[in-house]
Amino acid sequence: xxxxxxxxVRAIKWREDVLNLLDQRLLPSQTEWLVxxxxxxxxxxxxxxxxxxAPAIGITAAYGVVLGARRRYTENPxxxxxxxxxxxxxxxxxxxxxxxxxWALKEMRQAIETFxxxxxxxxxxxxxxxxxSEEDIEGNRRxxxxxxDLIEGPCAVLTHCNAGALATGGYGTALGVxxxxxxxxxxDTVFADETRPWLQGxxxxxxxxxxxxxxxxxxxxxxxxxxxxxGKVKWIIVxxxxxxxxGDVANKIGTFNLGVIARHHGVKLMVAAPTSTIDLETPTGRxxxxxxxxxxxxxxxxxxxIAAAGASAWNPVFDVTPAELVTAIVTERxxxxxxxxxxxxxxxxxx
Amino acid sequence: xxxxxxxxVRAIKWREDVLNLLDQRLLPSQTEWLVxxxxxxxxxxxxxxxxxxAPAIGITAAYGVVLGARRRYTENPxxxxxxxxxxxxxxxxxxxxxxxxxWALKEMRQAIETFxxxxxxxxxxxxxxxxxSEEDIEGNRRxxxxxxDLIEGPCAVLTHCNAGALATGGYGTALGVxxxxxxxxxxDTVFADETRPWLQGxxxxxxxxxxxxxxxxxxxxxxxxxxxxxGKVKWIIVxxxxxxxxGDVANKIGTFNLGVIARHHGVKLMVAAPTSTIDLETPTGRxxxxxxxxxxxxxxxxxxxIAAAGASAWNPVFDVTPAELVTAIVTERxxxxxxxxxxxxxxxxxx
Numbered sequence: 176x177x178x179x180x181x182x183x184v185r186a187i188k189w190r191e192d193v194l195n196l197l198d199q200r201l202l203p204s205q206t207e208w209l210v211x212x213x214x215x216x217x218x219x220x221x222x223x224x225x226x227x228x229a230p231a232i233g234i235t236a237a238y239g240v241v242l243g244a245r246r247r248y249t250e251n252p253x254x255x256x257x258x259x260x261x262x263x264x265x266x267x268x269x270x271x272x273x274x275x276x277x278w279a280l281k282e283m284r285q286a287i288e289t290f291x292x293x294x295x296x297x298x299x300x301x302x303x304x305x306x307x308s309e310e311d312i313e314g315n316r317r318x319x320x321x322x323x324d325l326i327e328g329p330c331a332v333l334t335h336c337n338a339g340a341l342a343t344g345g346y347g348t349a350l351g352v353x354x355x356x357x358x359x360x361x362x363d364t365v366f367a368d369e370t371r372p373w374l375q376g377x378x379x380x381x382x383x384x385x386x387x388x389x390x391x392x393x394x395x396x397x398x399x400x401x402x403x404x405x406g407k408v409k410w411i412i413v414x415x416x417x418x419x420x421x422g423d424v425a426n427k428i429g430t431f432n433l434g435v436i437a438r439h440h441g442v443k444l445m446v447a448a449p450t451s452t453i454d455l456e457t458p459t460g461r462x463x464x465x466x467x468x469x470x471x472x473x474x475x476x477x478x479x480x481i482a483a484a485g486a487s488a489w490n491p492v493f494d495v496t497p498a499e500l501v502t503a504i505v506t507e508r509x510x511x512x513x514x515x516x517x518x519x520x521x522x523x524x525x526x
Numbered sequence: 527x528x529x530x531x532x533x534x535v536r537a538i539k540w541r542e543d544v545l546n547l548l549d550q551r552l553l554p555s556q557t558e559w560l561v562x563x564x565x566x567x568x569x570x571x572x573x574x575x576x577x578x579x580a581p582a583i584g585i586t587a588a589y590g591v592v593l594g595a596r597r598r599y600t601e602n603p604x605x606x607x608x609x610x611x612x613x614x615x616x617x618x619x620x621x622x623x624x625x626x627x628x629w630a631l632k633e634m635r636q637a638i639e640t641f642x643x644x645x646x647x648x649x650x651x652x653x654x655x656x657x658x659s660e661e662d663i664e665g666n667r668r669x670x671x672x673x674x675d676l677i678e679g680p681c682a683v684l685t686h687c688n689a690g691a692l693a694t695g696g697y698g699t700a701l702g703v704x705x706x707x708x709x710x711x712x713x714d715t716v717f718a719d720e721t722r723p724w725l726q727g728x729x730x731x732x733x734x735x736x737x738x739x740x741x742x743x744x745x746x747x748x749x750x751x752x753x754x755x756x757g758k759v760k761w762i763i764v765x766x767x768x769x770x771x772x773g774d775v776a777n778k779i780g781t782f783n784l785g786v787i788a789r790h791h792g793v794k795l796m797v798a799a800p801t802s803t804i805d806l807e808t809p810t811g812r813x814x815x816x817x818x819x820x821x822x823x824x825x826x827x828x829x830x831x832i833a834a835a836g837a838s839a840w841n842p843v844f845d846v847t848p849a850e851l852v853t854a855i856v857t858e859r860x861x862x863x864x865x866x867x868x869x870x871x872x873x874x875x876x877x
Contacts, residue, residue, distance in 0.1 A: 202834075203834040366840070368748075369722065371720065371722060371748060374832055377837075378832060378833070378834070381834040382834035385837060392839060393825065393838070394824070395779060395841070396722065396746075397722060397778075397780025398779050400783045400786055400845065401845035401846075427748075428746060428752065429746070429749070431752055432747075432748055434751075435751050435787050436786050436787065438790075473720060473728070473744050473746060474728075474744065476828060477828060481729060482554070482729070483553075483732040483733035483737075484554070484736070486733075487741075488744040489717070489744070489745050489749065491749060491752060
């Protein structure tokens with residue numbers, strides 16, 4: 176049974192020939208849209224976390240290439256293909272961990288390379304960016320069905336960070352599974368980690384689920400083990416920023432904790448991510464670059480200093496959960512149970 | 527070798543016949559002392575977390591009894607022993623999890639019961655409260671030595687919440703071990719969990735260690751598994767609010783996570799607590815009441831709403847780490863390795 180209700184949230188819109196991004200730094204207190212009209216603007220929006228979440232970053236980068244191509248082509252229709260290289264590199268440098276970014280740029284680059292002569296590339300590149308966005312949403316819905324099929328409910332689930340409509344073209348990866356399973360009555364309670372330091376759970380996941388009529392209970396990350404010991408939570412459901420060829424999963428810092436704790440308590444771990452998140456060129460999790468962000472994210476809250484003067488902080492914003500802690504990777508093409516290199520490769524060969 | 531340097535912080539002082547408490551809600555941005563002159567004031571200070579940490583709560587309650595006795599005796603020297611019962615009950619109701627509170631009240635009650643006639647009880651009760659405070663500090667120093675003896679350094683350690691001078695009469699339990707081990711060169715790096723929701727790590731532990739010249743690096747609780755996977759951290763060192771007869775440890779929410787994660791990574795878990803924290807009348811951790819605090823502690827930060835309207839929160843502020851995850855309980859009387867009921871009982875029989 177397919178049910179795609181509870182799905183009103185969108186964070187990336189192409190309107191009146193420019194990119195509109197819901198500013199996720201201001202949610203939930205303000206819903207403001209930023210208008211982006213250049214590749215540099217798109218790169219900035221990714222770097223400063225106006226937009227975040229691996230699939231959403233990829234889609235934003237694709238539209239960023241469209242904006243770059245339009246400007247370069249207007250400046251000089253015969254040299255734009257060389258000139259846009261700077262835009263591609265700027266976009267690629269915006270965040271290091273999310274592989275969907277590089278995947279989307281590769282798709283756009285291939286389209287650029289097929290162009291000959293001085294014809295306007297914008298209509299075709301825009302169509303490709305739209306297709307990347309729409310296929311992401313369709314893929315998330317299939318993923319939602321595949322993921323919901325794994326859940327024996329009614330039960331409670333715990334999610335981490337925001338792998339929702341806000342992190343994708345729409346519907347979400349982890350929250351897509353939760354939307355589908357909630358619609359089928361398989362999930363009765365959604366716990367959301369607040370997710371320090373950026374509070375994606377408190378600010379974004381809570382907002383997104385409430386917008387779509389799904390009740391949500393916030394918890395501090397410290398409560399995971401006590402929560403799982405109660406026995407109600409049957410699945411941890413998270414997204415991914417990059418999945419290595421062996422099934423190791425890079426995701427928001429704290430996911431590795433949950434994998435270890437879930438295993439201890441006999442709770443299952445589901446990673447929901449499109450195949451564009453799977454990077455066969457990265458053999459294992461050890462090869463994934465982990466973004467470190469400014470220590471200010473820990474030393475201050477809302478611009479106010481909370482930690483004592485003189486304290487330093489260590490702020491890696493992703494970690495790698497080893498494949499052996501993952502019960503299932505759910506993609507738009509199907510499910511990889513107990514992932515390893517062979518099973519990941521088999522799914523990637525399928526169509 | 528005993529070294530008790532790095533020890534300037536005190537949060538509880540008896541000055542000019544009243545109790546002075548460093549207001550821990552305002553640290554580190556302000557260091558303000560509250561003057562408490564009644565048992566009700568002491569109970570309020572415990573309930574509202576002006577003072578926190580199991581041993582500090584016990585000491586504050588002891589001084590609260592002194593203040594109550596002074597007032598009751600002044601009112602009526604022949605009925606004060608009955609009248610003070612209300613103060614004892616008020617103090618006992620101030621926080622449910624910390625057993626040192628009940629232990630200190632029992633000590634004070636025994637002293638009250640030895641009084642006959644109309645003699646002024648205040649000098650004797652005050653001497654007992656002072657002794658409880660001083661013995662706490664002396665015990666913490668012995669505990670620091672015992673704990674440091676277990677550490678093969680130089681290594682990094684991770685601590686959670688604040689089990690420091692601020693949480694005790696002085697020197698600290700977990701931070702007492704860290705002070706002693708740092709002074710001996712056994713610890714080169716102290717990582718401190720920020721400890722949501724109350725941020726005891728960011729606000730208190732960082733401040734306390736920096737005050738005493740011990741460098742500290744803050745981390746989000748979500749980073750524990752990634753941090754331990756680096757291999758530098760050899761010990762998790764925490765305090766306790768209550769230890770059951772079988773060695774199960776109630777401590778700040780998040781400690782159970784650390785126990786599970788540490789075991790996964792081959793890192794050791796040390797619980798440093800005075801024997802007054804060990805409650806032989808509580809058979810196992812399941813019998814320890816876990817305090818739930820207001821969901822506002824998660825839904826807001828610094829008085830500002832962060833979570834979306836409509837979100838609820840689950841906010842247990844303690845959890846119970848099963849004894850089998852604890853490498854050693856370190857007390858002022860000695861060390862219980864791999865605690866169980868028999869070993870806990872044996873230590874409690876020793877003097």
